[in-house]
Amino acid sequence: METKKTKKTKKKASFHAEMKLFHTKNNNSRYKCFKHAIILSISLYFLSSFIITRHKPSTISTTTISRSKPSLALMAENRLDSSALDFKFNGMRIYVYDLPAKFNRDWLRRSGGERCSSHLFAAEVAIHRALMSCEARTLEPRQADFFFVPVYVSCNFSEVNGFPAIGHARSLIAAAIEHVSSQFPFWNRSRGSDHVFIASHDFGSCFHTMEDRAKSEGVPEILRNSIILQTFGVKGEHPCQEVEHVVVPPYISAESVDATLKSSPVNGRRDIFAFFRGKMEVHPKNVSGRFYSKRVRTAILRRYGNDGRFYLRRHRFAGYQSEIARAKFCLCPLGWAPWSPRLVESVALGCVPVIIADGIRLPFPDAVRWADISLTVAEADVDKLGGMLEHVAATNLTAIQRNLWDPRVRKALLFGDTVEEGDATWQVLVALSRKLDRSHKWSRQELLRWKKT
Incomplete structure (x- = not known):
């Protein structure tokens, strides 16, 4: 039989065992709670960081780097948040050189600013501005x-005829190029293959307004490795596109388009069947063996000048966009170059x-x-133009107009002061992002070696 002392000792031992188990369970429970709390806190932190990063407005500074040799420390840092950009343009990054004013801003001031930034060659200004805050x-x-x-070559207006002179x-x-290659290491390492220029005039990267001269001179040797954004583009071979390039639209002010649309009739009535206003020579002049528009515009005037269906005007009119808004068909014949504003x-x-x-x-x-929103007529078929347009008007004009009024189509061809999803500069960035095989990103060690030299 157990004595009272033995029973008391057993009860005491049992009590201590229960208390030890209780504390063990309690400690385990506290540990688990603490662990879950830590995990939850970390998860909430990263979730909130992602939401804030994803939804905060772009605050990229438009400050540019000094024109002197860039700081190695600045170049070596990597503070960019790539979370948003990884989903756009394949994570592509663009550096905009801060060139001396003589390459861009001075030319803009000489032209009065407004003229150079709004005429048909002004994509060189618009893309530069948009990239600064992109x-x-x-x-x-x-x-x-x-x-x-950013070099502006189309801001130099001729005193003789008032048109941009690009000589x-x-x-x-x-x-x-001499400036950037002497101040920075990036041109020389790739021979300019990752450098982007704009040639927003007649024959693009040939930098001449007359095709025969443009062909004979070709793309400047110093640019042959680079990427050119140019309005000129043709199917097949041509000396002025023997360089990596992207075809871009000529510049048309989005503000002017919006103003015209707002002032147009609400019912959208189009009382002009076929419209053209622009240079049409009654007797085409042979200028050093060259006929303007290859005589196409003269042929249009001769064939349809007295045709009531065609609204043809040879003289300038500041509000001619209002005439386009009234027309069903707008003729877009070539000028010196194939493209037209x-x-x-x-x-x-x-x-x-x-x-x-x-x-x-x-x-x-x-x-x-383009095949869904436009018509293409061969230069040799101008005499058949009236019948072609009548046929389209009687069959599928409504479907073409419906495609034409898709706002995404309009946006893709218009440049803005900033980059907006789907606009013309956005399309340029998309095109460049497909050329990332030309990228030559440098490591810190490579920059250190360059600094020593």
Whole structure:
């Protein structure tokens, strides 16, 4: 039999065992709660960080780096938040050179600013402005895939005829390349293959307004490795596109388009069947063996000048966009070069563009389904133009107009002061992001070696 002392000892031992078990369970429970609390806190932290990063507005500084040799420390840093950009443009980054004013801002001031930034060649100004605040822009050149060289060559207006004169273009671009290659290491390492320029005039990267001279001179040797954004583009071989390039639309002011649309009749009545206003020579002049528009515009005037269906005007009219907004078909014949600003104006104002320029290559074909919104007529078939338009008007004009009024189509051809999803500069960035095999990002060690040299 157990004594009272033995029973008391057992009870005491049992009590201590229960208390030990209780504390063990309690400690385990507290540990689990603490662990879950830590996990929950970390999860909430990362979730809130993701939401804030994803939804906060872009605050990329438009400050540019000094024109002197860039700081190695600045180039070596990597402070960019890539979470948003990884889903856009394949994570591509662009560095915009801060060139001396003589390459861009001075030319803009000489032209009065407004004229150079609003005429048909002004894509060189518009793209530069938009890239300055673009989220794809980086202030750290080590992180850049591409380097944008902002040289304005179309702000030099001739005192004789008032049109842009680009005779200085080659020397101006050569001077800009000399500057960036002496101040930065990035041109020399790739021989300019990751550098981007704009040639928004007649024959693009050949930098001449006359095709025979443009062909004979070709693309400047110093640019042959680079990427050119140019309005000129044709199917097949041509000396002025023997360089990596992207075809871009001519510049048309989005503000002017909006103003015209707002002042147009609410019912959208289109009382003009076929419209054209522009240079049409009654007797085409042979200028050193060259006929303007290859005589196509003269043929249109001769054939349809007295045709009541055609609204043809030879003289300038400041409000001619209001006429486009009234027209069903807008003729877009070639000038000196195949492309025309009327292509963009017609699309933006809902008039079916009638493209008369053999072999033309049109901008952003992935974003703009040109076959669904336009008509193409061979230069040799101008005499048949009236019958062709009548046939379309009687069959599928409504379907073409419906495609034409898709707001995404209009947006893809218009440049803005900032980059907006789907606009013309956005399309440029998409095109560049497909050329990332030309990227030559440098490591810190490579930059250190460059600094020592």
